[in-house]
Structures are given as C-alpha cells and as structure tokens.
Amino acid sequence: MTLYTQAESNIRKTWILVSLFLILIIGLGWVFSQSFQNPNILIYAVIFSLVMNLISFWQSDKIVLAMTKAKPVKKEENPELYRIIENLCITAGLPLPKIYITPEMQSNAFATGRDKNHATIAITQGLLEKMDRAEIEGVISHELSHIGNKDMLLMTVVVVLVGFISIITDWFFRASWLGLRKRDSREGGQVGAILALAGVILAVISPLIAMLIQLAISRKREFLADATGALLTRYPEGLARALEKISNDETPMKNVSTATAHLFISSPFKEKKVSALFMTHPPLAERIKILREMRV
Numbered sequence: 438m439t440l441y442t443q444a445e446s447n448i449r450k451t452w453i454l455v456s457l458f459l460i461l462i463i464g465l466g467w468v469f470s471q472s473f474q475n476p477n478i479l480i481y482a483v484i485f486s487l488v489m490n491l492i493s494f495w496q497s498d499k500i501v502l503a504m505t506k507a508k509p510v511k512k513e514e515n516p517e518l519y520r521i522i523e524n525l526c527i528t529a530g531l532p533l534p535k536i537y538i539t540p541e542m543q544s545n546a547f548a549t550g551r552d553k554n555h556a557t558i559a560i561t562q563g564l565l566e567k568m569d570r571a572e573i574e575g576v577i578s579h580e581l582s583h584i585g586n587k588d589m590l591l592m593t594v595v596v597v598l599v600g601f602i603s604i605i606t607d608w609f610f611r612a613s614w615l616g617l618r619k620r621d622s623r624e625g626g627q628v629g630a631i632l633a634l635a636g637v638i639l640a641v642i643s644p645l646i647a648m649l650i651q652l653a654i655s656r657k658r659e660f661l662a663d664a665t666g667a668l669l670t671r672y673p674e675g676l677a678r679a680l681e682k683i684s685n686d687e688t689p690m691k692n693v694s695t696a697t698a699h700l701f702i703s704s705p706f707k708e709k710k711v712s713a714l715f716m717t718h719p720p721l722a723e724r725i726k727i728l729r730e731m732r733v
Contacts, residue, residue: 497589498549498557501700505547506692507537507559521570522558522577529581529669534558543688544568544679547700548580549589556584563688568679575676578666579702586665588658656719659702663724667731677728684721 466479512519518536526533534548534556542563550556558580564573583589667673683703690705698704704718 495551497551498555501547501549501697502537502557502559504692504694504697505539505541505559507539510536510538515565517570518560518565518573521574522581525574525578525581525669529578529585531581531585532556534581534584536560538562538565539692541688541690541692542566543690543705544683544686545690545701545703545705546576546580547697547702548583549700550584551589552587553584556589558584561690563686564683567682567686571672571675572679572682574670575666575672575679576702578669579662579676580666582662582665582669583658586658586661588662659718659724660727662702663728664731667728673728673731677725680721680725680728684725 463479470476470478510518515538522536523533531553534550534553535558537557537559539559539561541561543561544564544567546558546560546564548556548558558577560573560576564576568576663676666676670676680703693701693705698706699718701718703721
C-alpha cells in the first residue's frame with residue numbers, strides 16, 4: 438500500500454461514517470416527528486443545535502488553548518522550532534500557523550482552529566526535550582496534515598451532529614414523560630404505538646451509536662494524518678520513532694480533559710486497558726506498523 442492509496446482509503450471511509458451520522462439523524466427526526474405527529478421537530482432541533490454550537494465553533498481554538506494552558510512562543514525564543522515548521526509549511530503549501538507550547542512533560546502535540554488561515558499547533562515541552570529533529574518533524578507534519586486535510590472543520594461538524602442527537606433524544610424522553618406525545622385511538626393507533634416504541638429504542642441506543650461513530654471518525658483521522666504527514670516529510674520512520682517514544686512515555690498530563698483528548702496526536706490518558714472500541718485514537722502499535730510498511 439502506498440501513501441496515496443492509504444490517504445484515499447481513509448478519506449473515503451471518513452465520509453462514509455459522516456454519511457451514517459446524517460442517515461441516523463434523518464431516521465431519528467422522522468420517527469420522532471411521526472410519534473409526536475409534528476413534522477417540524479427535526480427542523481426545530483437542527484436550528485437549536487446549530488445555534489448552540491456556533492459559538493463554540495468560532496471560539497474553540499481559544500478555549501482549547503486556555504484549557505491546556507498553552508502559551509505562544511516567539512521566533513526568537515525557539516528559532517529551530519520555527520525553522521522546522523516554516524519549512525514543512527512551505528512544502529505543504531500552508532500558511533504558518535500560530536505556535537504554542539504547553540507546560541507538560543508528556544510527549545504530545547495537537548492542532549486546533551477552524552481552517553488553515555486560523556490554525557494553531559501546540560507542542561508539549563516534554564516533546565521538545567525528548568525528541569530529535571526528525572521525530573519533531575514527523576509530529577509537526579502529522580499536525581499540519583490535520584490542518585491541510587480540514588480535520589478541524591470535519592470534527593466540528595461531527596460535534597454538532599452528536600450534540601443534536603443528544604438534544605433530540607433528551608427532548609423525546611422529557612416530552613414522553615410529560616405526556617406531550619399525542620395518542621391516537623383510531624385505526625392508526627397500533628402504528629402509532631409501534632412508532633412510539635421505535636422512538637424509545639432509538640432514543641436509548643442513538644447516543645451510543647453516535648459516540649461510537651464519533652470515535653471511529655477520530656481514529657480514521659489519525660491514520661490519514663499519519664499517511665499525509667509521512668508523505669510530507671518523505672520519511673515515515675521519523676514519525677514512527679516519535680510514536681514509539683510517545684508510546685513509552687508514562688508521564689501524566691495535568692491540563693487535559695475528555696473534551697480535548699481527541700485533538701492530541703496520541704491519547705494523553707494512555708488508554709492501555711480500554712477496549713479499542715472506545716479509544717479516541719487507534720493503537721500506537723498499529724499506527725507504527727502501518728508507517729513502517731509504507732513505501733514513499
């Protein structure tokens with residue numbers, strides 16, 4: 438498998454998963470609107486969800502940087518880091534992102550921002566101290582790939598969809614509890630009862646399905662960024678070695694939460710005992726293996 442086919446495969450699979458999200462939302466909206474005999478339910482819920490997430494979309498990078506206590510670094514403070522990022526940006530055809538350093542000794546990094554013109558790369562102090570130039574280039578190329586592949590926008594869309602599913606299922610339960618669902622005693626009553634039961638089942642399982650799809654999309658993003666990053670440096674071994682060091686780094690991270698964990702190049706929680714189904718990142722051993730099997 439070449440870097441190009443790896444990237445194309447991950448792009449295709451990612452959009453398949455996003456399509457599944459849309460199908461799930463349409464199905465939920467139809468069942469709930471039929472159960473409550475109100476076709477406007479889906480429209481109202483989507484509008485409300487978009488309004489609630491619009492603020493977080495525009496301010497997400499600032500919120501993340503504040504949560505991780507990241508501080509901007511000037512070129513004169515770390516000219517070598519700036520040279521690495523500037524050279525990779527020229528190769529990738531991307532504008533230079535803002536560069537931040539977090540006061541964490543765990544080796545890690547993340548990218549945030551809504552598009553390539555409003556992007557930020559944050560690197561932990563531990564990564565700068567523990568890795569050589571080729572490994573740092575591998576990590577930076579991975580994060581630049583997230584920016585170039587428009588992953589930030591994709592994950593924002595996914596967050597909106599997950600939030601919408603949570604809102605509509607919670608509303609369904611509240612409305613049912615308050616007895617707002619219309620009960621039809623005519624011939625169609627049996628159909629209505631079946632739809633109501635289907636609505637309850639969907640309301641219970643949809644948040645779980647949404648979470649699993651969200652995690653799957655996050656994992657696919659990492660494979661794609663690995664492939665694109667390796668293509669950018671033309672040296673997959675640099676990123677592979679960096680991931681090995683990250684895998685062996687047991688240093689805990691202080692300023693991290695489940696809300697930001699998926700942004701990092703590797704899970705800051707070191708989820709070794711968690712089922713792969715519920716991990717925000719694919720196993721590092723698998724990512725390293727794929728990188729070392731790639732042909733540039």
